[in-house]
Amino acid sequence: MSAREEGSPRLARVSVVGTGSWGTAATGLVAPKAEKVVLWGRSPEACEAINRTRHNPRHLTGYELARNVSATADLAEAASGADALVLALPSAYLRATARSLAPYAGATTPVLVLTKGVEPGTGDLMSDVVAEELGRPGRVAALSGPNHAEEICQGSYAAAVVASAEAGCATFFQRLMGSHDFRVYASADLTGVEVSGAVKNVVAIACGVAAGLGAGDNTLAALMTRGIAEMSRVVAALGGDPMTCMGLAGMGDLVATCTSRHSRNRTFGEAFAAGESLESYQSRTHMVVEGAAAARSVYELAQKHAIEAPITCVVHAILYEGLPLAEAIESLLQRRVREEFYGLGTNE
Ligand SMILES: NC(=O)C1=CN([C@@H]2O[C@H](COP(=O)(O)OP(=O)(O)OC[C@H]3O[C@@H](n4cnc5c(N)ncnc54)[C@H](O)[C@@H]3O)[C@@H](O)[C@H]2O)C=CC1
Numbered sequence: 652m653s654a655r656e657e658g659s660p661r662l663a664r665v666s667v668v669g670t671g672s673w674g675t676a677a678t679g680l681v682a683p684k685a686e687k688v689v690l691w692g693r694s695p696e697a698c699e700a701i702n703r704t705r706h707n708p709r710h711l712t713g714y715e716l717a718r719n720v721s722a723t724a725d726l727a728e729a730a731s732g733a734d735a736l737v738l739a740l741p742s743a744y745l746r747a748t749a750r751s752l753a754p755y756a757g758a759t760t761p762v763l764v765l766t767k768g769v770e771p772g773t774g775d776l777m778s779d780v781v782a783e784e785l786g787r788p789g790r791v792a793a794l795s796g797p798n799h800a801e802e803i804c805q806g807s808y809a810a811a812v813v814a815s816a817e818a819g820c821a822t823f824f825q826r827l828m829g830s831h832d833f834r835v836y837a838s839a840d841l842t843g844v845e846v847s848g849a850v851k852n853v854v855a856i857a858c859g860v861a862a863g864l865g866a867g868d869n870t871l872a873a874l875m876t877r878g879i880a881e882m883s884r885v886v887a888a889l890g891g892d893p894m895t896c897m898g899l900a901g902m903g904d905l906v907a908t909c910t911s912r913h914s915r916n917r918t919f920g921e922a923f924a925a926g927e928s929l930e931s932y933q934s935r936t937h938m939v940v941e942g943a944a945a946a947r948s949v950y951e952l953a954q955k956h957a958i959e960a961p962i963t964c965v966v967h968a969i970l971y972e973g974l975p976l977a978e979a980i981e982s983l984l985q986r987r988v989r990e991e992f993y994g995l996g997t998n999e
């Protein structure tokens with residue numbers, strides 16, 4: 652273990668669930684801290700290829716997995732005896748997979764959720780979904796921030812925030828995931844961290860659409876900044892701390908996602924502006940566009956809690972109600988201009 656990992660836990664076995672881009676990259680963060688890392692993927696063929704070649708055949712194909720990583724499509728084998736579980740699944744599959752994991756996960760094993768989103772229908776945070784299926788709410792944490800897997804697996808410097816209702820759980824995962832190159836801060840504001848991660852993906856779709864239609868830097872900066880104001884109102888209405896939106900899970904990830912060529916949400920927005928459907932984009936790239944699911948769930952939360960969320964409403968309308976793009980833009984421009992930070996308690 653290098654000097655930078657001193658003081659970190661050295662665990663016997665850590666399970667990473669999900670062989671998408673983020674699960675694949677996350678094995679590299681965990682590998683120096685564990686004797687053995689077990690990666691679960693639903694495809695036996697992909698797991699066999701990973702074990703044979705040390706490369707994921709579908710995601711981050713050029714990235715060589717660490718020697719102590721092995722893959723399995725057997726959830727029992729992946730979860731049994733794990734000292735920690737790291738869940739890196741798309742939000743649509745988190746509940747069902749957590750439910751299937753439940754019989755094999757130790758009763759007190761700490762669980763880290765890397766998924767970004769809010770569950771449509773229930774409005775549950777991803778950590779709520781996991782706590783409902785696996786129990787142990789105090790042993791569940793969520794990690795979020797500007798962390799494109801493509802860059803993390805190259806080792807470029809990055810930072811994230813890990814939040815948990817229990818400080819000890821946040822500290823545990825801060826040490827497990829963090830390193831000299833990957834700086835992991837701690838937070839007690841699970842709501843703020845997780846809601847920020849969902850809303851920023853919706854704003855990234857809006858930025859992608861705008862960019863696809865030829866918007867300039869001023870327009871994109873305005874969308875991002877009004878996106879943070881919207882994110883802050885949603886976080887505050889749900890009982891989180893709007894200050895969290897100024898941090899890594901909020902502004903940090905919003906900037907990365909709205910501007911990066913790696914972002915699926917931003918790139919999907921551009922493709923949508925050019926006429927491609929969500930279904931076509933996801934099946935062409937084999938990658939998840941979480942902002943499309945979050946446009947539904949954040950829209951539902953906004954309706955339920957009477958939160959003004961104009962960017963989310965417009966993204967929801969263009970994706971699911973057939974609103975023409977020109978009308979969507981006009982509906983934002985015609986909104987009343989008012990106090991910059993309305994809806995946050997001080998400037999109503
Ligand atoms: N890719 C990234 O850079 C980052 C992703 N995240 C988040 O991590 C989560 C996972 O995203 P990625 O790893 O990027 O996924 P991905 O888009 O790279 O791959 C999609 C994944 O979904 C899995 N999948 C498809 N159908 C499934 C099913 N029925 N049951 C279980 N799994 C199924 C595929 O096997 C694949 O692992 C998302 O919530 C994303 O927002 C968070 C930070 C960075």
Ligand SMILES: O=C(CO)COP(=O)(O)O
Binds near residue numbers: 800904914916
């Ligand atoms: O959350 C992410 C980076 O932090 C990934 O964003 P995309 O899903 O838009 O690629």
